[in-house]
Amino acid sequence: MANRTLIATVADLPDHGDRIIQEVGGVEICVFNIDGEYRAIANYCVHEAGPLCEGSLTGQMCTSDEDEWHWEYERDGELIECPWHSWTFDVKTGDNVKDDRYSVPTYDVDVEDGEIFVLL
Numbered sequence: 527m528a529n530r531t532l533i534a535t536v537a538d539l540p541d542h543g544d545r546i547i548q549e550v551g552g553v554e555i556c557v558f559n560i561d562g563e564y565r566a567i568a569n570y571c572v573h574e575a576g577p578l579c580e581g582s583l584t585g586q587m588c589t590s591d592e593d594e595w596h597w598e599y600e601r602d603g604e605l606i607e608c609p610w611h612s613w614t615f616d617v618k619t620g621d622n623v624k625d626d627r628y629s630v631p632t633y634d635v636d637v638e639d640g641e642i643f644v645l646l
Contacts, residue, residue, distance in 0.1 A: 528634070528645040533557050536640045539564070543583045551646055555633060558583065558617050560604055565617050566633035566644045567606070572622075576610035578630060583607075583617070 534546045539559040547556045547569050554569035556579030571578040584605050605623060607614045614623045615630055622628035634645040 530636065530643045530645055532641055533566075533644050534642045536637065536642065539642070545579060545583070547579055548644075550644055553646075554579075555644055557635065557642055557644065558606075560617060564635045564637055564642050566635050567615070567617055567620055568631040568633075570630060571608040571610065571613055571615075572628050572630055573608065573611055573613045576608045576613075578606060578608045578613075578615065581607040581609040581612075584614075 529551065531550045533548050533550070533555070534557060538544075538546060539557065542559055542561050544559045545556050547554055549555075555566050556569045557564055557566045567579065569577055569579040584607055604617050605614050606617050613628075615621065616623060618632070620629045620632040636643040636645060
């Protein structure tokens with residue numbers, strides 16, 4: 527059976543993009559408010575162990591070809607960019623947006639009576 531841990535209340539994360547980082551079972555987990563849905567992801571970048579969830583929450587990512595850089599707007603406000611080296615992950619899936627070989631753990635979230643729980 528999953529361990530259910532209280533992280534915050536809905537009042538603590540009222541707006542899109544609000545987040546809170548808590549240690550649960552020795553792991554730092556971040557809960558985000560993504561358009562009224564609460565998503566949990568590890569605060570750990572698989573690239574060089576950076577504090578992933580301290581980065582910018584965005585809906586854009588930068589790509590390049592041989593001649594120039596391009597900004598692509600996708601998944602409005604659902605992408606987290608690591609502050610160390612800009613590796614970008616989808617908050618909902620944990621997948622790296624540029625290389626599907628990399629992902630970070632995500633966790634199930636329950637909301638009950640205005641309280642937000644993470645399931646481990």
